[in-house]
Amino acid sequence: MNFTNRDIIGISELTKTEILHILKIAKSLKQKPQPKILEHKVMGSCFFEPSTRTRLSFETAMERLGGKVVGFADPGVTSAKKGESLFDAIKIIGQYVDVIAMRHPIEGAARRAAEATDKPILNGGDGANQHPTQTLLDLFTIQECQKKLEGLSIALVGDLKYGRTTHSLAQALAHFNAKLYFVAPDSLQMPGYICDELKNNNIKFSIHQKIEEVINKVDIFYMTRIQGERFADPMEYERVKNVFVLNAKMLEKAKPNLKVMHPLPRVNEITTSVDKTPHAYYFEQAENGLYVREALLGLVLGKL
Amino acid sequence: MSESLQKNKLLVTAIKDGTVIDHITAAHALKIIRLLNLADHNKRVTVGLNLPSKTMGLKDLIKVEGRELTEEEIKRVAILAPEATINIIKNYQIAKKFHAEIPDVIEYVVVCPNPICITNNENMDSKFIVKKEKNNIKLKCWYCEKTFPQEEIRDYKNN
Numbered sequence: 001m002n003f004t005n006r007d008i009i010g011i012s013e014l015t016k017t018e019i020l021h022i023l024k025i026a027k028s029l030k031q032k033p034q035p036k037i038l039e040h041k042v043m044g045s046c047f048f049e050p051s052t053r054t055r056l057s058f059e060t061a062m063e064r065l066g067g068k069v070v071g072f073a074d075p076g077v078t079s080a081k082k083g084e085s086l087f088d089a090i091k092i093i094g095q096y097v098d099v100i101a102m103r104h105p106i107e108g109a110a111r112r113a114a115e116a117t118d119k120p121i122l123n124g125g126d127g128a129n130q131h132p133t134q135t136l137l138d139l140f141t142i143q144e145c146q147k148k149l150e151g152l153s154i155a156l157v158g159d160l161k162y163g164r165t166t167h168s169l170a171q172a173l174a175h176f177n178a179k180l181y182f183v184a185p186d187s188l189q190m191p192g193y194i195c196d197e198l199k200n201n202n203i204k205f206s207i208h209q210k211i212e213e214v215i216n217k218v219d220i221f222y223m224t225r226i227q228g229e230r231f232a233d234p235m236e237y238e239r240v241k242n243v244f245v246l247n248a249k250m251l252e253k254a255k256p257n258l259k260v261m262h263p264l265p266r267v268n269e270i271t272t273s274v275d276k277t278p279h280a281y282y283f284e285q286a287e288n289g290l291y292v293r294e295a296l297l298g299l300v301l302g303k304l
Numbered sequence: 305m306s307e308s309l310q311k312n313k314l315l316v317t318a319i320k321d322g323t324v325i326d327h328i329t330a331a332h333a334l335k336i337i338r339l340l341n342l343a344d345h346n347k348r349v350t351v352g353l354n355l356p357s358k359t360m361g362l363k364d365l366i367k368v369e370g371r372e373l374t375e376e377e378i379k380r381v382a383i384l385a386p387e388a389t390i391n392i393i394k395n396y397q398i399a400k401k402f403h404a405e406i407p408d409v410i411e412y413v414v415v416c417p418n419p420i421c422i423t424n425n426e427n428m429d430s431k432f433i434v435k436k437e438k439n440n441i442k443l444k445c446w447y448c449e450k451t452f453p454q455e456e457i458r459d460y461k462n463n
């Protein structure tokens with residue numbers, strides 16, 4: 001397995017063995033910090049679209065390994081505004097830094113960026129396309145709280161049609177023989193091409209409209225936000241909005257090991273009453289983004 | 305003209321030397337002519353649109369006099385009309401007949417239907433991975449990773 005100089009653009013480019021290796025490294029970094037391994041290395045933090053969590057966790061990950069960070073958090077400050085191509089921008093930044101973490105609103109931007117420079121690109125989200133570090137931190141978190149990845153029952157809930165987070169997670173879970181429950185309003189169910197892929201991989205899944213149908217069966221309840229703008233009919237949104245809310249009372253008969261996850265930010269789809277239950281795990285999940293990003297930085301820079 | 309119309313087979317005038325592109329997916333002949341600049345010379349080009357076909361329902365057909373398509377051009381025909389048959393005519397006879405084979409990777413020509421794909425937002429070539437399933441062809445964009453059935457491709461670029 002050689003990660004040195006590799007671009008991390010999408011989760012599907014990583015084999016099961018590679019994923020497990022990244023998770024192992026992330027775990028060791030969580031247990032034992034390595035504050036010096038990236039000394040004298042510089043990360044370009046190129047955020048062509050605003051993001052707080054992803055950007056800050058990439059940047060702190062680099063700093064915690066002893067590296068330095070340069071970059072921008074808002075494309076308004078770059079020459080992209082003057083019409084410079086992404087290709088030129090990344091080519092030049094690649095001459096200054098050792099690794100680039102980027103987010104861009106346009107789909108395929110990370111792949112394009114990887115063609116512009118020899119330095120490794122870590123994709124922190126390219127529009128609705130890929131966001132592999134999110135999937136890796138999700139897998140890390142599942143493994144951490146369940147002590148295993150194989151054979152778990154996992155509910156993916158909310159906007160399954162447009163949410164790239166749940167698409168990538170479902171695809172990645174196909175490596176680990178999960179039983180999947182897709183809980184969403186009809187109009188926001190998992191796209192057919194993902195279901196076909198899962199069928200081809202012999203992954204069992206079932207379709208549900210209500211949280212109550214699955215909450216007592218699963219090991220992981222992965223909630224995502226349903227956004228009003230996805231609905232042509234505002235009445236439909238009003239109806240659905242209140243059905244897809246998780247509160248503490250609904251967890252009374254859940255399995256003791258059930259953990260609730262969410263990519264955050266949450267608005268009101270998980271009430272704060274859940275925070276105090278032993279099932280809440282979304283803040284730990286967000287923290288884990290740090291270790292997974294540290295692992296990737298160390299790996300692609302050849303230091304881990 | 306009226307005489308040739310009566311003859312079902314040689315719908316338009318016979319050519320001595322040249323290329324007949326037959327079994328073109330209906331509505332694609334004009335795109336092919338534009339894309340390959342087939343009319344960019346003073347030789348005769350005849351086009352049949354929406355001709356009845358036993359196997360395809362309707363088909364288009366192009367006859368180009370005095371020009372044998374290059375391999376590169378044949379690839380491009382295949383991208384637009386994967387069922388096309390190429391007939392090379394020499395001295396009024398069909399000297400060669402073959403199917404245009406769609407390449408496994410298409411690195412130009414096709415415009416990604418996804419408006420928020422990087423290929424539509426930056427001056428660059430597109431790239432598609434061709435997935436051939438039984439009798440349908442799907443193209444997966446190398447950049448935005450969306451997959452489109454061949455029929456959903458609306459635009460082609462001459463590059």
Ligand SMILES: Nc1ncnc2c1ncn2[C@@H]1O[C@H](COP(=O)(O)OP(=O)(O)OP(=O)(O)O)[C@@H](O)[C@H]1O
Pocket residue numbers: 313314315317318319320324326365367389391393396397398
């Ligand atoms: N000399 C020619 N000038 C112009 N067109 C020609 C000439 N010879 C053949 N063609 C055309 O080329 C195409 C293929 O001719 P062919 O005689 O092989 O017909 P076919 O048996 O229907 O072939 P296929 O099995 O490919 O449909 C037909 O459209 C025919 O009209």
Ligand SMILES: [Mg+2]
Pocket residue numbers: none
């Ligand atoms: Mg025929």
Ligand SMILES: [Zn+2]
Pocket residue numbers: 108416417418421422423445446447448449450
């Ligand atoms: Zn595309």
